[in-house]
Amino acid sequence: MHMKLTATILILVVIVTAFAFRHPASNGKAYTDNYNKHITALEKSEQSLLQLIRHTDVNTAAGRDQLINKIHECRLSLKASDFWTRYLLPETYKKLNGPLPVEWENEVFEKYEQPYRLTGAGLSLAEIYLNNEEEKFAADTLISLVENSLIGVAAYRSDSLAQALNKPDHFFLANRLYLLNLAAIYTTGFETPDTNRVIPELRFMLQATADIYKTFDQAFPDRSLSVPYHQRYDEMIRFVNSQPDAYSLFDHFTFIRDYVNPLFGFNQEMIRAYGISSRHYYDYALSDTVHSIFDKALFTSHQIKGVYAFVDDPKVLSDIKEAGRLLFYDPLLSGNLSRSCASCHRPDMYFADTTRATPFLFNHQGSMTRNAPTLINSVYNHLLMADGSHMSLQLQGKAVMGHPDEMNGIADSLVERVMSCKEYETIFKRLLRYTPEEKKVNIDHIISAITYYYAGFSQYYAPFDNAFNKGTSIDADVKAGFSLFMSKAKCGTCHFVPHFNGLKPPYLASEFEVLGVPADTAFRQLSPDSGRYLACPAPETLHAFRTGSLRNIQHTAPYMHNGIFRTLEQVIQFYEDGGGAGRGLDVPNQTLDKAPFKLTVTEKKALLAFLGSLNEAVVVDKAPVKLPASKVKRYNDRKIGGEY
Incomplete structure (x- = not known):
């Protein structure tokens, strides 16, 4: 309890420090009154729910239905x-509406510390x-879940937040x-258990937020939302109101392209125009x-860039990249001079290896337990490797x-080998001047050149991106497949826009899921x-494994951490069946819904079309014609x- 209280106080202090700066105070009473009204309404609705639970028989269908209807009202x-x-x-919010009973967090601002346990409620x-x-x-x-939520609601009444x-x-x-x-997340069912409620709740939220906008503009006329913003937001409300109630029929593509994305651009313009800044950790990465x-x-x-973080000179960066390119292909970095980075992350295969389920062991006497994933877009994960065991490239x-x-x-031996090549x-001695704290070339210089090289291939775009960024058709x-992805197929609840990996807004933490991946395609046993x-x-x-990106997925088979599936059709079927638990494996902590669902042939075709639209136009340079010569002849x- 002491640690939780300390964390809450720390966050409150950060928020107040971040927002109590240079702008003169405005008459924000109407705005803060609106805030307090909403917090009071939430508190009263949950108190009413709590009383109903105490006077309802939860073991009757009628009692449960009554409680669920009350939850929907809340x-x-x-x-x-x-x-x-x-x-x-944000941490308190998980008591109001936590998606999981227990989460293990390891976010950016503290990712060099051990992960910590968060108990959800609500x-x-x-x-x-x-x-x-x-x-x-x-x-x-049920009483515990709601009581903990009410404790969370009370935190939103603090004097510190009122000042902010x-x-x-x-x-x-x-x-x-x-x-x-x-x-x-708001249209995917990520945090709305009854998917029939997703679009009705969205409509209600959009209108309630419009009311927040109104009171904010009245309270802070010199910082009001722009006219184009209001116009587009009103158009978005009309669009959503015209859509079907079923989230599987909702036009997710048009919703984001024509409304949400332009509104995001307008808001970014206002952040810059009004000189908005923050030290709240939720804005850390954006x-x-x-x-x-x-x-x-x-x-x-x-x-x-690693140790070359402060280098901005294009010529120097070009030299670093070229050194990294040579090293990426150079088996000088392996113990037996026979294996390079490119052995398992082949540039002609989108920096993956599509020829094997898992790479050979170093001694060539068997295979590794995990697939060689693509390095493209790996920079958009905070924690790396399938188990999240590494915090930096x-x-x-x-x-x-x-x-x-x-x-x-x-x-040390690898550095000696590299430096044996003139x-x-x-180049590395010349680059030493850009890392003045280092007196001699070390492994960090070598690794940093390699990461800078391959990270450059994560800057390409796909046709799906161009539809939003350039307005291309x-x-x-693809549109139908995206809507399925965000709804019926249940993909969007784990693979989040825009990278379709396990990072959801505000993109601070990598999520891990338990899918029940089998050791064999006959599902005789769970992967060990x-x-x-x-x-x-x-x-x-x-x-549990880190949720990877679906970008370039058509080019990076085989799939899953152990490369067990060779085709996307097999992967889709796995999810349709409810993962390992849906196929009868014992996976008590599976986070994937084990209830099977069915996609039609037409729906699968559309889903595959959408996944194909995530193929990026990556241009890979050719392998070096030769590697640097060494003083050591062998x-x-x-x-x-x-x-190999």
């Missing part, structure tokens, strides 16, 4: 205040509990998160300059080079790989790209 109050609550106290979990036919229902469980609300700066940053969530959600500069996740690279099953190298020696099948558990031992993390027999 959810409207939750959605009406979501604009504020999700941004101002309305979604209460509804999920009541809908679980395998449970023996207990009123105490009296300044306009928080508004545009909260609005940015709101718009990103409109694109990424860019203030991009105009599109599908701009690859939307957020920053890794320092791709450079740490990952060093681990791979030193791992006895992979490249089996020794750092071409490498010349896209096939009807413990996944995230190896880096963060907990019951919830056993067999090193000069090495082959470009390695032997």
